[in-house]
Amino acid sequence: MAGRSWRKPMALTRVLLACGIVGAVFFLAMDVVASFWLYPGYDYTAQQVSELSAIGAPSRDFWMTMGIPYAALSFAFALGVWRAGAGRRRITATAVLLALFAFNSLVWGWVAPMHMRGAAFSGTDAMHIVLTVVAVALMALFMIVGGSAFGRGFRLFSMLTLAAMLVAGGVVGTQIPAIAQGLPTPWMGLVERISVYAPSLWITVLAFMLLRETAPDWPAKSRTVNA
Template identity: 35%
Template sequence: MIIFSAEKALKISSLPDLHLLHFMEFTNTLKNQARGKNSSQHETMRKALLICGILSSLLYAAITMAVPLQWEDYDSASQTVSELSAVGAPTRMLWILVSSPYTFLVIAFSWGVWKSAGENRRLRIAGGLMIAYGALGVIWPFAPMHLRETLAAGGSTVSDTVHIALGAVTELLYLLALGFAAVAFGRPFRVYSVVTFVVLLIFGTLTFLDAPHIATNQPTPFIGVWERINIGVFLVWMIVLALILLQKEKQQTRGKRVK
């Protein structure tokens, strides 16, 4: 009877410890679920940001083809994209309206690149450079060039100078971003990025050589072709980078599920 009472007392005295143990297990389960939920939300956010890179390229390609159709005298082969938003151009307001989302999509994508970099320092630098590249897009509408006829008549202003400076800085930023992203991944993407860089360099030089003729209103029969090749090559590169990072996210998600 005494032994039974002792055993019963021991069981009763151990009940608080059992309850505490169960409570701790329950708390840990909730914490793990919360961590898993937060991790899942972060992954979804990163994927959404990376998809913005694909959308931005498709949008810009679409507007460079659609907006010129609204200007009867515009020739895509012999005129630059900047002339679509020039002071006095009939497509200026339309261009500003439809191109604004591109700027924010690029910034979102660049933030996604930064977030996806993890400990990859080179990719993080590339993401930072691309954020700066995207942020410059906010300034572009406030620094338009003037039409060729106006420039030839001596109507150039500070706006034209700032426009040229923005173009130079923008090109430098995306070339640097391309370089850092190239060395952040394996050989296939590195080779592809080098080829992209060479193409950008060639057609960028051709565009640069023709550019002075704009201010004197002289013929530039292929400047639009050179520039659009440059633009297209860079837009495709951004899509490829986005797809690689999305694939990386997918592989990481699978790895977590296996664990």
């Protein structure tokens, strides 16, 4: 009976954790479909991901609609991390940060959409930058806190992933005036996608680690301690 009672909640937890992996793939699919099929003239190597949801962009309706199931997957993953944490402070704190990041991502395009290149800079563009800073802060925090909950290997991976995200994001930040003026930004799209997909990769690795930890045959003594 004890084994059966353990398996049922763990089965739900594992489904929720798998949503992190599904969400990462789903976001990649959103990016590819919107970039190559729904936005004529969009340059994947030179334009931001945010431009796919910009006011007036032909891909905006698709992006905003698909953003809802993506947010649902992100919230589900955060809940899975919370359940897998089982009271371990660093993991539950990571779950809270992931949920806040999911909420920020959901409202981003609705309350703070950017305008297409060359349009006049407005209040929503300023708010878009503010929410970008919030998103970066949340991503940095969940990688730092989550990375500290596991062993040396995952901590190193977390720090390298965070460094890649921050460096790429910093490079993109230097191009904001050019974007506002509608000027060319060669290679910026690829650089920005490093900062976008680095956290997705981190989430995927965390999901696999917690899925392994919550497997029925995973020894209890091997589970994360002091987390």
